[in-house]
Structure formats: structure tokens, C-alpha cells
Amino acid sequence: MSATLDKIDHDNYNDDYVRGILRKTRVIAMVGASPNWNRPSYFAMKYLQQKGYRVIPVNPKEAGNEILGEKVYASLSDIPVKVDMVDCFRASAAIPPITDEAIKIGAKVLWLQLGVRNDDAAAKAEAAGLQVVMNRCPKIEFGRLSREIGWMGVNTRVINSKRQSRI
Amino acid sequence: MASERKPAARAAENTSPFGFDTLQVHAGTAPDPATGARTTPIYQTTAFVFEDADQAASLFNLQTFGNIYTRLTNPTTAVFEQKIAALENARAATAVASGHAAQLVAFHMLMNPGDHIVASRKLYGGSITQLGVSFKRFDWHTTFVDPDDIDGFAAAVTPKTKAIFVESLANPGGVISDIEALADVAHKAGIPLIVDNTMATPYLCRPIEWGADIVLHSATKFLGGHGNSMGGVIVDSGLFDWGQNDKFPHLSQPSPAYHGLTFWETFGDMAFAVACRTISLRDLGPAISPFNAFMILTGMETLSLRMRKHCDNAQTVAEFLARHPKVEWVSYAGLKSDRYHALAQKYLPRGAGSVFTFGLKGGYESGTKFVESLQVFSHLANIGDTRSLVIHPASTTHRQLSPEQRAAAGAGDNVIRLSIGIEDVADLIKDLEKALAAA
Numbered sequence A: 001m002s003a004t005l006d007k008i009d010h011d012n013y014n015d016d017y018v019r020g021i022l023r024k025t026r027v028i029a030m031v032g033a034s035p036n037w038n039r040p041s042y043f044a045m046k047y048l049q050q051k052g053y054r055v056i057p058v059n060p061k062e063a064g065n066e067i068l069g070e071k072v073y074a075s076l077s078d079i080p081v082k083v084d085m086v087d088c089f090r091a092s093a094a095i096p097p098i099t100d101e102a103i104k105i106g107a108k109v110l111w112l113q114l115g116v117r118n119d120d121a122a123a124k125a126e127a128a129g130l131q132v133v134m135n136r137c138p139k140i141e142f143g144r145l146s147r148e149i150g151w152m153g154v155n156t157r158v159i160n161s162k163r164q165s166r167i
Numbered sequence B: 001m002a003s004e005r006k007p008a009a010r011a012a013e014n015t016s017p018f019g020f021d022t023l024q025v026h027a028g029t030a031p032d033p034a035t036g037a038r039t040t041p042i043y044q045t046t047a048f049v050f051e052d053a054d055q056a057a058s059l060f061n062l063q064t065f066g067n068i069y070t071r072l073t074n075p076t077t078a079v080f081e082q083k084i085a086a087l088e089n090a091r092a093a094t095a096v097a098s099g100h101a102a103q104l105v106a107f108h109m110l111m112n113p114g115d116h117i118v119a120s121r122k123l124y125g126g127s128i129t130q131l132g133v134s135f136k137r138f139d140w141h142t143t144f145v146d147p148d149d150i151d152g153f154a155a156a157v158t159p160k161t162k163a164i165f166v167e168s169l170a171n172p173g174g175v176i177s178d179i180e181a182l183a184d185v186a187h188k189a190g191i192p193l194i195v196d197n198t199m200a201t202p203y204l205c206r207p208i209e210w211g212a213d214i215v216l217h218s219a220t221k222f223l224g225g226h227g228n229s230m231g232g233v234i235v236d237s238g239l240f241d242w243g244q245n246d247k248f249p250h251l252s253q254p255s256p257a258y259h260g261l262t263f264w265e266t267f268g269d270m271a272f273a274v275a276c277r278t279i280s281l282r283d284l285g286p287a288i289s290p291f292n293a294f295m296i297l298t299g300m301e302t303l304s305l306r307m308r309k310h311c312d313n314a315q316t317v318a319e320f321l322a323r324h325p326k327v328e329w330v331s332y333a334g335l336k337s338d339r340y341h342a343l344a345q346k347y348l349p350r351g352a353g354s355v356f357t358f359g360l361k362g363g364y365e366s367g368t369k370f371v372e373s374l375q376v377f378s379h380l381a382n383i384g385d386t387r388s389l390v391i392h393p394a395s396t397t398h399r400q401l402s403p404e405q406r407a408a409a410g411a412g413d414n415v416i417r418l419s420i421g422i423e424d425v426a427d428l429i430k431d432l433e434k435a436l437a438a439a
């Protein structure tokens, strides 16, 4: 199955598509990362770090500071290492320029958070060979596919009689 | 199917590619990762060791998934929660100690002092008392409406109303709620429709597919199904937009219980279930025992098998009673002549449940004599057991009321309530025949 050739249904991702992305990703640039512990981006960053991802925060207002031990950059282009995924905690309207930059830095995945969706930007990213996920949270998807989120009584939709619980 | 709804932060289709019978066995019930045990282990522990100080802090901040203390979460209880969420085609569920606790916790998440509920007048008697009397002491007020009068629900909604509450199939009156029409009324008012689905179970009716936003259960009844464990659960469809108005500040505004965390923004389509757990259940305290959760989730693995037999038996018994010369009336929506038969065909096409009432020709005395003459049926105050159960409300649950009040509550002197079990139906009919002869 080639994700770039198959048309992705952005209303309804199949688990293998999301699982594939989360398995091959190592470095995530988090655009709109907040230094406040009670913001959703901080929750997601902290959880993804615990799961072994390197998360690099991007936020011009916090540039040069640190969030959860990682230096904050003003823009994607400033990040000195290779980024696999760009995860956006920004309004849907702010997505097109971030998409252009994500393409420019050679990211392989454009991920838009819960409540964020921009179909034109998604089409552009897909045309450039990126995989796109919209209106989802990687923390929730990781928790769901690993079944950890089931501890909160959440319906994971995963049925599996295997012992291991990796995603 | 109800009309399509798409809240802002809806993360995923709930719909599973698996069938009901597969889900009732497998949903939530993966092998135990620690031991490989195939049956769900009973995690009979109050607390869970933290990995380190940082993980402990993340857990308390709700930043990571994990277990702290069994009042909040427990891995055995979580299996019950995931199973009911899957069977109801919902996003998430929060289990509690009883059906009444589920109602308390769900309303606590929605209500402030001075707020208001519009509820069906035909609810389980204990729920009428909970809403009508005990909730008043929290300054929560309920207007009870005739369940057949959809316009009556709309007319009773005020700016303070936070929910509409009905039973899909009401205990014990056999009333069936028009869920789709009520969901419309609720959504036009910007409030959720809450459906108590205890009597129907998700095998007979899935209220979320008709537009309900929150489903509640007394798991004490058919979910557990064996009359051995109290339990309750709040099921969150994930489809209600808590940010559409300012009616639900506990979900849409920063929470003082979590230093300014906003549940709707942080947890999206599972915000209600998470808030029920981490605020209402945490602070009010009615947690289910892991052992009870184990008994209930084990019962749920055979839910469809039992419900089919319950319904087949109930249909046969209701038809037998309807023909019997000593029976004045039978109120069972599975009977073609019943006033709720059309709604039953829409909402409960697989069967009209197994709890219903009938009227004896005769008075109070015939009622008590009938009950005393039964041998297979157990005389007790419960429903939804493998065993067939019977009660004469006038001499038991409704004893404190005057004859006029009893009649108004549908518990007149000649009324008998049955909960038909999964025994051989011929034996049930023989038992009833003998008792009717004695009555």
C-alpha cells in the first residue's frame, strides 16, 4: 500500500495509516508549543517525549527559551536537525505558510491538531509527497493504538488478542 | 440513523468494523500485557506505584495515561468501560458504583445551583425521587413531562435547563421514548439528550445512533445480567459540542479543580467522560469495586445471547398473559395491540425487553396471593437477572403511598411487575398459570 498514491480520506483515517506514521517518526517539530503546563500542546509534548520522540518546540514568542528541556525555535527553517513530522497547534487559517515551510525543510508528515483542518494546504503537502493527518492529536492516537488510553475508559476501536501493546 | 452531527473537535468515527457479538467478547479485553492472562485479571488494589516523580506529576496533571488510585481509574474497571463504550458506539465511558451514582456524576458535571433538568415523568421510581427530591437539595430542579408529548419537552426548557433526561425503555411502564425527536428538541436548545438505556441495553437499542449525547446504565441489571453486582456507567458519545454556548462552564472554561485546565479544549471529544471521572467521580467518590467491574464485564460477554432469550421468553409470556381470563391488561410493547408497538419497531426491532407490568382482575389481595403462589419466580426488588423476578409494587416498593398516589404512579393495587429470565419458557408459564389460578 502506498500512502502517497492512495487517496487519503481525511474524515476517517485507517489505523494502519496513522500507525505507520507514528512508527517511522522520530523527530517532531511542534509549531505553537506553549511553555504553560496546562495548555494542550504542553500535554502532547510531554507525553510524546515520554514515548521516545524528540519534540522540538517552534514558537516565535518563546524563541531561545526552553520548553521541557528543548530549545525553542522561531520558525521551522531555524531548526538545525532533520525533522520528520510537523505538528501544528495553530488555527486552520495559519496553516498554509507553515505547510510551505514544512515542504521546504523536507518533513515527511504534516499533522494538524484537533480542531485544525485546511484541505488546500493538505492537498499541497500531499502533492509534495508528505503524508497528512488533520483534526487529530498524536498523543491521543498513540494512546489509542497502544491501548493505553483505554485506562481512561476510551473506546480504542482496537481489537487484538496479541500480548504486546506496542502501537 | 439520526442526522449527521460534526462537532469542532471530533477526533474519530466511533463506528467499529466488528460486529456486536465480537465486540461484546473482545472490546477492551486484550490479553493482560504484564502476565499474558487471557481473562481480564481483577486488579484488586487501591493504588498504583509511580515510575518516578516526573511520571507521578504527569499523571496528576492528566498529561499522561496511567493509574493512580482506584477511585479514579482501575485496569479491570477500564475493560468494562471500554466494552460498554464500544457496544454503545461511543467515544468513552466512566464506570461508577451504581446506576444512581451514574446519574449523580453525570448531572454534577453539567449542573450549577439553580439549574434545571427536563425529564420524562415515566422513569424508574428511584430516579423520580433522586431528581425530584434529593437533587432539589443541591438547588437542581426538574420538570417532569409526559414522555409522549414531545412539544411538552420543548415547552419545559428554560434558559437554565442543562439536559433532557429519559429512559429509552422505561421501567416499569413499557413506555418507549422517541429518542430521535427528543434529540432534536435538545439540540435546538443547545443542551444534551441523556438516555438511561438500562432496560434496553445496547443490544436492543443504541441511543447515540438516534442522536443521544450521553447514555447511562444501571449495570446492576442486564449488563451484568446475573443479579450479583451493583454498577453503573456514564457513556459519552463524543458528539456534543460543549463550546457552542456558555451553558457548560465546567467543560468549556478553565477548571479551578485543575489549575485552569480547560477540558473541552484539552480532551476534545472525550471531554465529558474525562471530566466525569477526574472531577465528579474524584470529588464525589462513588467508585465501582474492581471485583464488581469484573463480574459485570464477564456478564457482558454473553449480553446478546441473554437478551435474545430474555426477549423471546418475555414475548411468549406476555402473549400468554394477554389471553388469560384473569388478566385485565398487559403493558408490553412487543404485543401488536400495545400503544408503543410502532415505536418498539423503530427503536427496539430485536425485542421489547423483558420487564413489563400487567393488571390482575382483582385487587390488592389477589396481587399478594399471586406473588406468594409463584415458585420459579423470585419475589424481590430488582430486574435484569438470569432468573425470572416478580414484584407487587403496591405491597412493597410503593407501600408508603396512598391508593390514589399508587394508581397515579402506575403501581395500582392489581399491578404486577415481571422481569422475565432465561429459563425454559414452558416452566415459567406453568408457574404463572398455577399462581393465576390461586390469585
Ligand SMILES: Cc1ncc(COP(=O)(O)O)c(C=O)c1O
Pocket (backbone or CB within 6 Å): B098, B099, B100, B101, B124, B126, B127, B167, B171, B196, B198, B199, B217, B218, B219, B220, B230, B231, B232, B383
Ligand atoms: C432504569 C433504571 N435506571 C436506574 C436505576 C438505578 O440503578 P442502581 O440500582 O444500579 O443504582 C434502575 C434500578 O432499578 C433502573 O431500573
